[in-house]
Amino acid sequence: MQNPRLASRYAKSLVDLSSEKGQLEAVQADMQFLQQLAKTNPDVVALLKSPIVKPDKKQQILAAIFEGKLNTISAAFIRLLVAKGREGNLPEIAQEFGKQYDILKNISKVKITTAVPVDAAVLDMIKAKVQAGTDKKVSLEASVNPDLIGGFVLESNNNLYDSSVLRDLNDIKKQFAENIYVHNIR
Template sequence: MPNPRLAGRYAKSILGLSLETNQLEQVYNDMLFLQQVCKASREFVAVLRSPVIKADKKLGVLQSVTQGKVQDITSGFIKLLVSKGRESNLPEIITAFVEQYKAHKGIYTIKLTTAAPVSEEIKQAIIAKVQEQTSMKLIEMETAVNEALIGGFVLELGDTLVDGSIAYDLNKVKAQFMNNDFIYKIR
């Protein structure tokens, strides 16, 4: 069962430890590696979450996957999670760590959804415009394609949504017709 509060606490502790030991970038890369492993293998996550599999077996699986690929600090953190019985929360802890890392570095993630794939020039132009219009200076962009938009784009900036899609405009026109906004009410 996901526990965001617990994940946040463990992520904060590994972030603090990595800052103290000047290994923040290395631990961040380790967490990205582990995140890719979790996304690529549902069986791996199932093993971590299984109440039937013993902790020493889970630790063996984790060590075989990470051996020689992660820093000692990350390896020690994984051992701590297993000893505390929190290995099932590893995917959530990784996500929380990445979020806290980005917050610490001042990196913002924006999401651009379009009806068709966009070029790198357009992406860079949008990033430049967002940097110009907001206080966001370090920006990572996620892109997605949704053909239901018909055309235009949807841009998510944290809690702000900019919907410049044709589908949105068509839905507004449809709502106006359904309300009979174009028929004068004579009485």
């Protein structure tokens, strides 16, 4: 993150304004859209960060990209960022907005990574188990990483529970590398 304080301040202002106007959910959807766009389209991020492209040209390009896709508050916010020369921080502001939204709505993000895709019923069961241990609503994000071989990795509130075969194999490899058993024989 380039400037977390700046992202936090702009995100807080946007949360406050959208809450005041009763548009918090719509702006949250827009910020998720912007985060996804930043992840999947490096050209848009390059445009936002480019010092060569003039602000008025950026305004035109962004207006064409987001035409009819964003709430009026979100569109006005992006215009403000471009006018202030802060458009390069838009992806991190959108991410920070999501964090502040989750805090405001008492939502806990949980990410589960498995070696193979898991069906929705199993994901619902995992979500129920995780939610049983907390008073927060749980938002479950699932991803697949075949390198895990088997098992799963669960991330929640800066905690990591790694129950993967890859982790077990790495632990065994480390034990053999340390070779603690040879020392105990002598």
